[in-house]
Amino acid sequence: MRRLPVRSLIIPSLLALALSACSGQTQRPASVSDAAPAAAAPAQPQPAALADLVKAVDIPYEEFTLSNGLRVLINTDRKAPIVGVTTYYRVGSKHEPKGKTGFAHLYEHIFFGGSENVANFDEPLEAAGSTSTNGSTWFDRTNYVETVPTGALDLALFMESDRMGHLLGAVTQDKLDKQRGVVQNEKRQNDNRPYGLSNYVTQDVLLPIGHPYRHSTIGSMADLDAATLGDVRQWFKDNYAPNNVVLALSGDIDAKTARPLIEKYFGAIPRGPEAPRVQAGPVTLAAPVVRDMADQVPTLRLTRNWTGPGLNDADATALVVGLDILGGLSSSRLDNALVRGSQQAVSVSASTQLHEQLSFIEAQMDVKPGVDRAVAEKAFDDVIARFIAEGPTEDEVRRSATRTVSGQIGALEQVGGFGGKGSTLAEGALYSNDPEQYKKDFAALAALTPEKVRAAVAKWMGRPSAAINVVPGTRTEKGDTMGGWGDEATSPARAKDPKVAVPAIAKSAPRATPPVAPVGELAFPAIERSTLSNGIPVTLARRTAVPKVVVALNIDAGTSADVLDTPGTQQLMLSLLDEGTRTRSSVQIAEEQERLGATISAGAALDSSSVMLDALSANLAPSLALMADVALDPAFDPGEVSRVRTQQLSRLAQVKANPAALASRSLSPILFGPGHPYGLPGDGLGETETLAALTSAALSAAHAKWFRPDLAKITVVGDVTMAQLKPLLEKAFSGWRVPASAAPAKPLKAAVAAPNPRIVLIDRPNSPQSVIVAGRVLALTGRDQDKEALDLANEVLGNGFLSRLNLDLREDKGWSYGVRSGVSAPVGPRSFTISAPVQSDRTGDSIRLLLDNIKAFPATKPVNSVEYNRVTDGNIRGLPNRFQTNGQVLGAIMANDRLGRPDDYYVTLPGRYRAIDATALNMAAMTYLQAEGLVFVVVGDRKVVEPQLKGLGLPVEVRAAAASGN
Incomplete structure (x- = not known):
């Protein structure tokens, strides 16, 4: 589906870690001294050097530009017979004038509705084997992506060129009306979520009326209603010319092969007007602003917001790392002080959302129910103020940088899509006139010092902030009236589209759709199997495209196992695995992961519970040792259990406030009934009463009951051989023995509820x-x-x-x-x-x-x-x-x-x-x-x-x- 993506933080195309922490993962205290004491800490691992990791991030490319201005980037990657096709147009919501908010995104939807020679873009591409056939709009750009078999590259280029150069004759009133309805329902869907209106207010407060980044990308209902066929045709003429486009191909292709194809399909499209360059820098508020808004939410949310520098600013990388240290890392300052320390928050975060000409800086705190608001706000502001004054430590900077580089190495696996190699090159070219801008960003990352980070944080966060707070209550504001230019209260109401007939546009000469060439057979990696000395089956698929390894320890349990325990047990037990073991405190676990560039996460699906590891190959041995300690030796400290249980109760309340999540969790009990393992709510969170009954002893017993070698399997994929892997797994897991008791068995053949249609x-x-x-x-x-x-x-x-x-x-x-x-x-x-x-x-x-x-x-x-x-x-x-x-x-x-x-x-x-x-x-x-x-x-x-x-x-x-x- 066409979507508005969340922007990444360090460079525009940076992906999150391949295996992010599960939603139940909780956060860490500020220093070891803030946490409950643990046994003597193990020797610190020696992770790979950051400079060596940075060198591993490389996307070779070739470049050429057609006479009509189309800029083309080619990355050759022969690991699979596929090509990622990524097209970036230099037009986004910041280019929209007054009265036309939402036009860039609306046109993105219309762009999929067919051209003069293609009735429907999705049909032939999906039949050809395309995946990620999608588009998105943001402040600075509109992009379109598809990853196709090599034999379908001609078809993909033909279709992208047909909508770039042969679209207007197929844009009709009917298409406009239908896509307008879709976009308006997309807006309603986003607005309907808890806290769904807060972004509108944040942008309104931070930026003055008329600032290009002030109005929302999805726009206002009034402007969408008023959009005419003449308007959207003119929008295409003004913005969708090849000289405003970067086209990136990544995968089973080279420049010698690609250039004649691109000349053939795109060469005859004429140049058009140059995309306007708008003035849209950050804004400093004259004084702090406080704005409360009521919403149907269970938890008070406090935020502090600023605008900051654009992505090419010298401070951008330092500021991103600073916010990561403040509230992004598992061991962040806000987590340490407010979640682990004083326990005044159930969750916290901080981030920098980078755009071409400015950034949005936000720190957020969800206040624990029962905590006095004034006390919570003071604690929140004190942590931020202290960080602004003192800055980070050298170790914090290295940990944040290592985690970021590890994530980008993982991103290199994908050739296309919204976060693959093609988009990394295209965004560098579009925003910085350098496809290799990512290398400069990572060089700056490797060279960061605590003082550079402190200075950037102080410069941008030391200014007056906008405190936008969402208070539980009855929502009185309506999303339908938000997201526009901002002067609607003093301007005449927009008239709805009168649907006046406009002259038809003559279609260009027909173009023949190219056929899809034969597609090669799938080359699935070879599977190797072995067994550890304690009986655990091990499966390995070796892949060497990137120097990373993913490991899954799967237990035959899952949320359905709660039918034999207390509902909510598996999720709570798994959330506590990384909250301290007998040899490591939760802080040590978090910091060790960050130093290693590893991510350990735990969560429950319906049939299985898993502990997952995403590791750099160079750091696999210490990463596996840490994973085994987390999985097999959790402490279940009563204080930690109490705190994490409160967080799960808060998550449960948030789910019940979210209409989509509430509908989903309500269905399974109706379908399967209470006697079947699948009859529990699918989110596995339990209910308020069942969660309140879970104790440290109960969770420890559940761990002993389900975490046993005869219910376990280990699956590994990545840059490692079985000869290298098995000794590491033996060292990490061979001390884990099968208990004398019989393994539990879930009654999956139990009767389900009789159908009761209603x-x-x-x-x-x-x-x-x-x-x-x-x-x-x-x-x-x-x-x-x-x-x-x-x-x-x-x-x-x-x-x-x-x-x-x-x-x-x-x-x-x-x-x-x-x-x-x-x-x-x-x-x-x-x-x-x-x-x-x-x-x-x-x-x-x-x-x-x-x-x-x-x-x-x-x-x-x-x-x-x-x-x-x-x-x-x-x-x-x-x-x-x-x-x-x-x-x-x-x-x-x-x-x-x-x-x-x-x-x-x-x-x-x-x-x-x-x-x-x-x-x-x-x-x-x-x-x-x-x-x-x-x-x-x-x-x-x-x-x-x-x-x-x-x-x-x-x-x-x-x-x-x-x-x-x-």
């Missing part, structure tokens, strides 16, 4: 959208083999942008930002589910359309040839795209093990797809994807929604949302 309406007043989820349990388990036809049939129905449900409710009706159906694949019973956030006044109509589409497939509308070819050929051709990263390969291997599939499953999958005909898809839809037994859960405003549910033929059960969510 609509469960959860009343959430003041909701601009309704979140619809629906589902039913299937007479099928994830281990039932040869069910690929079901997955393909579900792709036709609802799994993907081009699915029937999404095309109907989003693209045709414009009532939703995105609709999706899914067929789960757990060890036990599978379920068929649907998710559809829709505008409130169309809730009943949306349920009716969902039911109509389901009933029609295949009764009156069997799969057609276009759909069949898209889901079969597209999946076959797109297989190499799905395994670019170590994490993707790791997930595939673990899925095969969990579901009892052979190691060569993905290699044989093309043959399985080719053996499936349209009749098999129709039969799968008829058997499993029907409406009988479906239960709908709707989270929305009862007074708006309930009258719409009459006449749907389903009984309605009304429930109140949790009080904390209101």
Whole structure:
């Protein structure tokens, strides 16, 4: 789906670590002296030198520019027969004039609606095997990405050139109206979330009316309503010329091969107006500003905000590292003082959001319920003030820098997409006129000193701040009136689009769509297997594209194991693993990870609990030693248990305040019933009463019960051989022995609840959208083999942008930002589910359309040839795209093990797809994807929604949302 991405921090295309900390991971105190004492600390590991890590970040490229100004960057990477195509236009929301806020993003959506020679951009690309066929808009740019098989590169270049040079003849009033509706529902979906209006207020307070970065990228409802066909055509003429574009190709391609193709497809497109260069620097407030806003949230959120330097400023890198030390690292100052130390906060953060001409600096504190606000605010401000005055230590700077470089090394695995090598080169060229700007950024990172960081922090955060605070209460502000230019209260109301006919634009001469060349077979890495001396199976897939390794210790437990314990046990127990062991304090664990450039995270899926490690190959031995200590020897200190339990209770309250999360957690208990392991809320958080009952002793017992070698498997992917790996694993895990007691077994064959079709309406007043989820349990388990036809049939129905449900409710009706159906694949019973956030006044109509589409497939509308070819050929051709990263390969291997599939499953999958005909898809839809037994859960405003549910033929059960969510 077209999306507005979150910007990264150190360079525009920097990815987060490949395996980020799970949502249950908690934070660390300021120094060892602030934490509970631990046993004598182990000898400090000797991590790889930062300078050596920086040298490993390299993206070789070639460059040329066409006569029309199109700048082209080529990176050759032959590890897979795929090419990432990344197109950046120098137009974003900062270029929008008054009255046209949201235009850049609206046009991004229109850009996917077809051109003069292509009826639909997604259809041929997905059939060709493209993945990440997407686009996004932000303040400084609009970008489009797809990663295609090498044989489909001609097709991708043809299509990108057709919408760059041959679009206007296909832009119609109907397309404008439909995409306007989609964008407005995207805005409602974002606004409907807890704290969803605070960004509008932050930008309004920090910047004066008319500043290019003040209005939101998605714009105002009034400006979107007023956009005319003439307006959007002119927007294209003014901004979408090749001389305002950087095109990057990365993957199985070289400049010698690429240049004639690009000349062929793009060379005849004429130059256009140069993109305007706007004045948009940071602004210093004359005095501190305090603004409180009420929202339907359970937790008081305090923030301190400033604007700061743009990404090319000499202070940018130092400031990013400073904010990381203040509130980004696991061992950050805010965590240490407020989460671990005084325990006045349930979560904290600090970050710098870099843009081309300015940055947004934010520190945030979610106050622990029951803590006096004035006391919390003073503590929050004191930590910030002390950091501004003193700056960081040398060790803090090195740890932050090492973690950042480790993340960028992981990002080099991807050739395309929003964060791969193509976007790194393109953003360097667009913003800094240097595709290798990332090297300068990392050189600056390696050269940072504590004094440079202190000076940058003092310079930019020592100015007056904007304190934007969200207070629990009734939301009185409306997102529909926010996000615009800012002078709406004193300006005449915008008139809605009068839909006046405009002259048709003559289409250019037809262009022939190039065919897709044959696609090579998937080269899935070889699987090696071994067994440790204590019986733990070890699986390794060696990949040498980047010097990193990912390791998964999987336990046969998961959130479903809570049916044998207290609900919430697994998530809380796993959240406490890195909060101290018998030999390391939580601070030591956090700091050691940061020095090593490693990330250890723990979390529970439905069927398994996992401890994950993302490590640099050079630091694998000490990283594994740390991982084993965290996984096998947690302390479960009562004080830490009390604090982390409070944090999980806060997370639970936040989930119940979030309409999408509330709908999702409400469905599983309805479908499976309380007696089945899958009948617990899928988030695994438990309930307030069950969490309150969990003690240190109970968690220690659960750890001993489930963390045992006979329930464990270790899976490894990355730059290591089995000869190197196995001795390290033996050293780390061989002392872990199978206990005498029998292993626990989850009752996955327990009876599920009898189907009871109905609509469960959860009343959430003041909701601009309704979140619809629906589902039913299937007479099928994830281990039932040869069910690929079901997955393909579900792709036709609802799994993907081009699915029937999404095309109907989003693209045709414009009532939703995105609709999706899914067929789960757990060890036990599978379920068929649907998710559809829709505008409130169309809730009943949306349920009716969902039911109509389901009933029609295949009764009156069997799969057609276009759909069949898209889901079969597209999946076959797109297989190499799905395994670019170590994490993707790791997930595939673990899925095969969990579901009892052979190691060569993905290699044989093309043959399985080719053996499936349209009749098999129709039969799968008829058997499993029907409406009988479906239960709908709707989270929305009862007074708006309930009258719409009459006449749907389903009984309605009304429930109140949790009080904390209101």
